[in-house]
Amino acid sequence: MIISPPFLPSTGLRPADPTVVDPMMDVVDTYEQAHGIYPIAFDRRWHCGVHLMPAMQNEKVHAIADGVVVAYRVCQHAYDGGGRGERDSHAGFVLLRHTTETGDGRTLTFYSLYMHLLDLASYQSVSADAKHLPEFLRMPTAGDGSAVPPAQPGDGRRVNRKDVLGWMGECQGMRHLHFEIFMTKSDFDAYFGQTRLGDTSTDTATGVDCWGHSYYMIPANRTFVSLPPGIDAHQRLHGIPFDALQTGRNTQELIVETYFHKGSRYTNAWSMAADGKRTLLTEKPVVEKDYEYDMYRRAAALYPACPSDGYELLRFGRILAKPETLDAGDARATWMRVPYAPGAQGYIDVSKDDVVKLSDADFPFFMGWRKISEGDSPFSADGLCDIDELKKLVSDTTDHHARYETAKGGERKSEDNAMRYIRGNDRVRRQLRGFVCEAPSEWDSSHNEQRYRKLKDEGEFYHGNETGYKQFMDLLTSFQFWNATGLPSGQKLWFFHPLEFIRHFRKCGWLSAEELLAMFPSIALRSLGKGRWTAERVLPSRGMAANFAPELNRAMHKFGVTTPLRRAAFLGNAMQETQWFSSLVERTSSPPPRYSPWIGRGFLQLTWPENYVEYWRFSGRRIDQELVDRLHLARLAAETAHNNEPLIAMEAALPENLKAMREAVGRDVKDAASSAGAYWVWSGAARYADAYPVLRPQTRFAGSTYVPYYSCESFAKVAATVNVGHPSTSFSTIYGIEARFHAYASVLMASTDLTELDKLVSE
Known part of the structure; x- marks a missing residue:
């Protein structure tokens, strides 16, 4: 949406x-x-x-x-x-x-x-x-x-x-x-x-519709610790550092709100009395700088059995993917930094069943x-x-004001007092x-008599003036339009x-197939070699977009690709890498690339054995370390030889289940999307995508005319991270960068509030 x-x-x-x-x-x-x-x-x-x-x-x-x-x-x-x-x-x-x-x-x-x-x-x-x-x-x-x-x-x-x-x-x-x-x-x-709109029950949401900010309801009298259990002498848990906080207990139920913005995690907290009245405990949100940028490393270290499930625990407080891989109990402990009293913060395990987990998708009552x-x-x-x-x-x-004594002051006195109360009370306006x-x-004339008949009462505007009341009603009716709506x-x-x-x-971020299709550029530049260019029409398949949209949305949601800038950077690459959603498998030529048969698969085209192995381990799949070491040696040999013969030689020793898993990344839409999301976070692409874009007009001579496009340094760093494994602004090293620039600009216009791209052009 x-x-x-x-x-x-x-x-x-x-x-x-x-x-x-x-x-x-x-x-x-x-x-x-x-x-x-x-x-x-x-x-x-x-x-x-x-x-x-x-x-x-x-x-x-x-x-x-x-x-x-x-x-x-x-x-x-x-x-x-x-x-x-x-x-x-x-x-x-x-x-x-x-x-x-x-x-x-x-x-x-x-x-x-x-x-x-x-x-x-x-x-x-x-x-x-x-x-x-x-x-x-x-x-x-x-x-x-x-x-x-x-x-x-x-x-x-x-x-x-x-x-x-x-x-x-x-x-x-x-x-x-x-x-x-x-x-x-x-x-x-x-x-x-x-949804939970109108519902004051306090149970964790069970559906997968989870977006926006996350909310935790922590019961009263729970213990907050200064450091999670198992911490070492250097205040690290499995290599992840934790700040020493305070030990204590909350005297009232807590409402905790968390959200991510430009890589940092923000936390607000309220204490909630038995009558539902909330008291804000955080004058400003507690900021954990770069927490999100580092979340992949946290998940891999703290949840080695299945970092993918752990990543969801760190982002949502619960596991949305089914089936779940992590066992219950300590295997999924999620120690969150929470303000539990004025000026006091501590850690608490929010994965516990008695901590209610909700999101903006639930419209929780305690958020108003x-x-x-x-x-x-x-x-x-x-x-x-x-x-x-x-x-x-x-x-x-x-x-705040005198009670509305209509017998003495009439309805107009009540109206004046009522509006003074509402206008002068910011808290009420917020509620x-x-x-x-x-x-x-008010635009349906069938309600008019019920709505306005009191205007004829004694002391009111049209008392004793039926003609004036009729003129007012005629004018009102002329402005109304419900009869033309068909409702x-x-x-x-x-x-x-x-x-x-x-x-x-605006926090939701889910894209319908139609919205996804609208993001594609109409043309894209392609190099013909030797300084020659062509401008190809982009014709994405409606059927492919409809087929891809659900899993692509789930992956973008899980991995935080929900802001307009991140969406533009992610899709700007995914569109070009999949040849405009026409294929999830790289089209290779003869001779095959030196990383074949570990060719590009998925929405961000994983290549080389180590990227596939990284994704499988992230997903909780067990991979024999000896085999991984042998694949690594074959990869180095392929790099040195500039051909794929060392990797082909390894194929005979490769178990059939790994071959099937490798093929699934290019065949199964869920694997194709999940692998792209995992690569997005472990490569650190979001850090560059979050930078405010500055566009620079460029042209290429294609065929018989100059074709304009915009380059963008921050997006080029994302494209390089995706394409060559590290950020770079040397555009010549990034395959298909002109087409990626076309896609990036198109998604920017389709998903941001921009009315014209020129507003981003550098002076």
């Missing part, structure tokens, strides 16, 4: 602070306005979207994911949205439906709404240009011009993530984009029925996720939010972001704080 926010400012592309995990979302979060709070409007009615106002008025509104247009409206002019005779509101909108994947067999369908898009007549005022829009959004929707034109069905039109949908307009004179994300009940139940539906909602039958009930939901018993609300859509009317939907939804699912 690849998703991005509706605004993509250049300031969000690269953080000044390298520890910032998602700078784009941090910038877009600042666009959220207090006059459009989710999920409560200023009048205490449901408001299931947010109001976003970027710093620049000409900031484009982008589709957040690939999708289908459900309905839309393009306006030539603004309209009177407040009944004051002013053209102060924009009725243009686009509603999209998105269907994607977050795991093997885990389909997610959701909708995104972009409301109050600028009218065409005002484009010049913000230097907007309709040429950036899809064709169907360049002309106004049919209408007589005097009234808001009717919404139009999308008729199956498709848009891609980052496509421009328009520019921010106004509503009643306030500039903003009203932005929503929601799901229908059936889609919501189909997906979230398999909460379902708000009938019976558990601050909204009463009249559709108004009871702030006292809201305060109970957020566990707030402090009387509201985790609310997942079952509510009616059932009168039903409730499930709404998310849209920016929180996007931030959360």
Whole structure:
């Protein structure tokens, strides 16, 4: 799943602070306005979207994911949205439906709404240009011009993530984009029925859908040790150094959050009281520098029986692969550094059964996720939010403002007090972001009477003014559009704080086959020798992509290839090494390469016996050391002789099971993907992939024209690590580097928030 926010400012592309995990979302979060709070409007009615106002008025509104247009409206002019005779509101909108994947067999369908898009007549005022829009959004929707034109069905039109949908307009004179994300009940139940959303049970997740941050619930009164047992005099366990910490016990249950960023591991911890109230123990996350970069070595040393299983324990706290190889007990002990009290850290074995293991895929309640539906909602039958009930939901018993005495002050007094409470309370605002609300859509006219009839009550705006109320309702109905969507009317939907939804699912990293296909370049340069070049069309097989995607995703997830930069570096090499996913076995010529029959296999084309042996041992397979030594001598002889005869001579002594295992790396997709992921981590490629890319324009004369491409030093180091075994910026030593550069740039555009590669070009 690849998703991005509706605004993509250049300031969000690269953080000044390298520890910032998602700078784009941090910038877009600042666009959220207090006059459009989710999920409560200023009048205490449901408001299931947010109001976003970027710093620049000409900031484009982008589709957040690939999708289908459900309905839309393009306006030539603004309209009177407040009944004051002013053209102060924009009725243009686009509603999209998105269907994607977050795991093997885990389909997610959701909708995104972009409301109050600028009218065409005002484009010049913000230097907007309709040429950036899809064709169907360049002309106004049919209408007589005097009234808001009717919404139009999308008729199956498709848009891609980052496509421009328009520019921010106004509503009643306030500039903003009203932005929503929601799901229908059936889609919501189909997906979230398999998560922990709305569930406060405390059991370790049993499924393999595990992504994002990892969470551990450690029971109260557990012993934390200063050093793991078995440590030697040099504070090393099987050669792995450990810092001496503190011994102690936690008096309350602990919630521990861990995540990785640019090679380091970050840990936060909270103590949780019996009533569920959390107290943060870490003012800043505890940082273990380069922990992830070193994790392969840790796994190999601490879990020699099966480093692959140990690697999952170190990353996820549990083993996802089935069947498991490591025995229960001490063989899988996972000593994690954890803050257990203010200013105190110690080690605890998180592999124990009484430590609950979850991830962001589970939407755990203790991280603020909460379902708000009938019976558990601050909204009463009249559709108004009871702030006292809201305060109970957020566990707030402090009387920040006077109670809402409607008999004395009327509903407007309650509304004023309610909004002061919400706007002035950052803790409450943060909690509201985790609310997942079952509510009616404000764009469905079948809810209008129930939603607004109190406006006619004594002391309210339309009391005694039926004509004014009717005019208001007519205007409201003209802005609504549900009849054009094809979705059932009168039903409730499930709404998310849209920016929180996007931030959360950006951690997922699972690619559908369609998303994988979209990452391939259209052409790639290939050398013909003697300084001659050709530009070949890249035509990846849809069937191969669909076949490869599940295991490739599992491997990238396991080995941390889930950030856009790492994904681009990994796939930029894997595409070229597999001849654009056409084969998992190297195509050799005559005479065969000197490493034959240990030719390239898998997504990163393992070659030479030692790489195969390394992978097998990582996977927990037993390899006779005497045979390994003989293979090593044959490899050295092949290097010296510049031919493969020494390795061919070894074939007669090679057991059939090893031959079968070798062939499986090029035949079995799971082995092909796992071997590539293992090679990625033991070679240290991620360290170079994490560097912020700087592109340099290049060209090659191919055929009858110059073909442009971008070179990139940080990616070249990854490519060299994959291709020749060590980082190098001597491009001539890297086979197919031009094609790899084409692939890298293509994946960068498809998976990052970039709208144009030129933003990465060095001055």
